[in-house]
Amino acid sequence: MQPQPADSAARSVIDIAKLSLTFETGDGPVHALSDIDLNIGAGEFVSFIGPSGCGKTTLLRVIADLEAPTGGTISVNGMSPHEARLARAYGYVFQAAALYPWRTIAENIALPLEIMGHSREDREERVRRNMELVDLDGFERKYPWQLSGGMQQRASIARALSFDPDLLLMDEPFGALDEIVRDHLNEQLLKLWAKTDKTVVFVTHSIPEAVFLSTKIVVLCPRPGRIYDIIDNPLPRDRGLDIRETAEFLKVAHRVREGLRAGHSYDD
Amino acid sequence: MSPVTRILSTLALVVALMGSMLTVIETPIMTLGLFALPVLLVGVLLSILVLAPYRTGLLSGARACAALTGVSLLMAVALLGTVSTYPGAASHGFWAYVLVAWAMAWLSVEELSGLMPQSPLGQRLVALAIPLSFGVWLLILWQLAVVGFGVPRVLLPAPSEIWLRLLSSPQILWEDFRQTFLKAVLIGYALGCGSGFLVAILVDRVPFLRRGLLPIGNLVSALPIIGVAPIMVMWFGFDWPSKAAVVVIMTFFPMLVNTVTGLAAADRIQHDLMHTYAANYRQTLLKMRLPMAMPFIFNALKINSTLALIGAIVAEFFGTPIVGMGFRISTEVGRMNVDMVWASIAVAALAGSLFYGLVTLIERVVTFWHPSVRG
Structure with a gap:
């Protein structure tokens, strides 16, 4: 795997190009990720959002070297994910506290x-x-x-x-908590991010959570798992919970929802 | 008052009243029974005096418990005294009073378990008193039945005879205990559990061993002990090492299987977590997988604590120097010295229970975090 030339944006932390991952199963190949292109710069807060089966957790696991991609290139801090893991480049927060x-x-x-x-x-x-x-x-x-x-x-x-670590990877960390606790922790997480200046990649299936937290929202859709839309969040970095009532917030949330709906190629 | 309590106390009261019309002892001079046995008479009167207010609810709680316990024990003493004076001659009245005394003991335990003491000391005392009362009454009823019915010693000796044997031959019993328990059981247990544990680590580390060694371990555990024991005697001689070898064979497999299962107890997230820290095999083993496996390992240690004793005792049936619990049991049975057999059994039961209890105690300290322990 070749590291991407990090010439473009200001201190790119994660560079993903043409990345794909296919699981071989008894029922034939499953295309978990297909043709993923993504850049994450230092200090960004990026959310992956999408329905279950869209590969958002798989993408995070590829960044963490918990899964190996079957095609394309990916670099973390200018290294391969494997080297980055051995260099203890990231902290990972799982769905359960473990x-x-x-x-x-x-x-x-x-x-x-x-x-x-x-x-x-x-x-x-x-x-x-x-x-x-x-x-x-x-x-x-x-x-x-x-x-x-x-x-x-x-x-x-x-x-x-x-x-x-400079990089914090979070896989639906608040998914199992009730909404009041979740709101509180979201607010705390934003403060923590502002204080520590980490780069955060955050997987969620909650639209308000994604819009409230992120500087960039990546909307994924399933079969095969791919990026449907990348939204740069125009909200100011310094935000409180009441920003969720503003028109600007709702506009971004609407675009995310539209993306999720359009990405669904099936009805059920 | 629960239905069972109500029925039992009514029954005890009726039987106590009716009992005075029945003969207590079947000897010609004692047909009047009750009136010739003043201590028993006092006991019966007292039990009526306690049961009547208890039945009507005038007496309850801690005072009822104390009164029932006291009177039932007094009755037990009177009955034991009577029956040992006229062994084998117990009559209907006697058994009626046994029933009354036992019913009162039952009721007292029921009252006791209903008590909710505030202090931790009181709670501990209650928790201790209930099994103690069960044990004491088991012995009392055993003694009364054996002596009252005149059961031949060879079939079942009375607890008093076993107790006398324990007191009269401590030297022999100690030698046996040292030979069987302190040497064969403890050494075999340590070797069997230790090797089972180490092989489990090895099997876990080297996948092809799992497929090769586990079936063989399984096979070894299926070997009948009575077939293995004579072979071990041929290999390791008459003394304790051959018994320890049998114990090793019996304890090895439970430890192997439980440890292998325990090492697989960590779930996907736990493994991923260690993976993200780039932890090596040793760190993952020591910091995550072994602590996770501890409940399983202690299961094996507990199972093995009783298996080891059985194995060592049975193995001594197949050749041994003239010392050891198994040797004692097999030879004294042949000489009809059943009280000695029972004394050996009592020592084995006590040693086995204490051993098991000790392992359980250590388990509670080590796996304090497990849901089954933290309560």
């Missing part, structure tokens, strides 16, 4: 640091800082099963941030 029940919250957040061989003092310092960042200070000694779902997911975000 915290270890035998570790306290602080120990869970320290897990990647232990694996990457950070010293004890450094671990303690980073755990403290990141727990503060996600508003969990005071819960260091609790076990995951003593916390609510929202708090668990916040801890898993702190874990992904603990080793300070």
Whole structure:
């Protein structure tokens, strides 16, 4: 796999060209991703949105080197995804918090640091800082099963941030939470993004969530999984929850919805 | 008051009243029964005095529990004294009183389990008192039945005889315990569980071994112990190593299978997570898969704690020096010394329970996070 020449935009973090991924199954090949072209610059907040089966999670997993593409090129930080993973270039937040029940919250957040061989003092310092960042200070000694779902997911975000990667990959992290908690966490995530200056790639199936969070919205459609539309979000970076009532927000949401509807080549 | 309680207390009251018209002991001079046995008479009067207000609901809660326990134990003492004076001569009245005493004990336990003490100490005492009461009454009824019916010693000795045997031959029992439990069981258990665990790690790491070794392990576990034990004696001699070898064979497979299953317990997301950290095999094993496998491993440790004891005892039936629990059981059965057999069984049961309890205790500490433990 050849790294893309990063000549174009200001510090391109992810470059994807003509990328495709085909799963060979017993019922013949499944085209999970086809002909994907995408550029993600440093500091952007990009959402992948689409119906289930459109390949949005698969695309994120390709970026994370959890799946291997079968065609095209992709580079992450100018490296292949494999090299980027070994260089610990990204933090990944899964649909479930996936915290270890035998570790306290602080120990869970320290897990990647232990694996990457950070010293004890450094671990303690980073755990403290990141727990503060996600508003969990005071819960260091609790076990995951003593916390609510929202708090668990916040801890898993702190874990992904603990080793300070520039890139944060999030796969429907708030999908299992109720709407009130989700709104709250969305707001917190925006603040966190503003504070840390990370590049975020965020998979969701919620239109308001995508529009509220992103600087760029990528609409995908299924069979084969492909990009239908890429929308640059004109909303200001500094936004509160009430921006969702504005005409501008609704206009962007409308365009996303239109894209999702048109991308559906079937009726059901 | 539940229907069962109501029926039981009514029954006990009626039987206690009627019992005084029946003979207690079938010997010519004692046909008057009850009136010749003043202690028992007091016990019966007291039980009527407790049961009547209990039945009508005047007496309840902790006081009912204390009164029922006290009187039922007094009755038990009186009955045990009576029956040991006239063994094998118990009559209808006697069994009526046994029924009354047992019913009161039942009711007392039922009251006890209904108590909700506030303090943690009280809760622990109640939790301890219920199984204790069950055990004590099992022994009391066993003693009463064996002595009252005059059951031959060879068929079933009374608990008192077994107890006397335990007291009179501690030296022999200790030697047996040391030979069978401290040597064959513990060493065989450690080797069997340890090798099962290590082979499981190996099988998990090298895929072709999974297909090759697991069926062989399965085959070994299916070997009948009575066929393996004599061979082990030929290989490792008469002393404890051949018994430990049998224990190894019995404990190896449960540990292997459980550990292999446990190592596969982590789900996709957990593996992906370690993958995103670029964790190596050793880190993934130590930080995720082994802790995840602990509930499975402890299952095997618990199963094996009882299997090991059975294996060691049975293996001693096939050649052993003149010491060991299995040797003791097989030779004393031949000499009709059944009380010694039962004494050995009692030691084995106690040792096995304590061993199991210890493993369970360690499990609770190690897998405190598991839903089945954290409660």
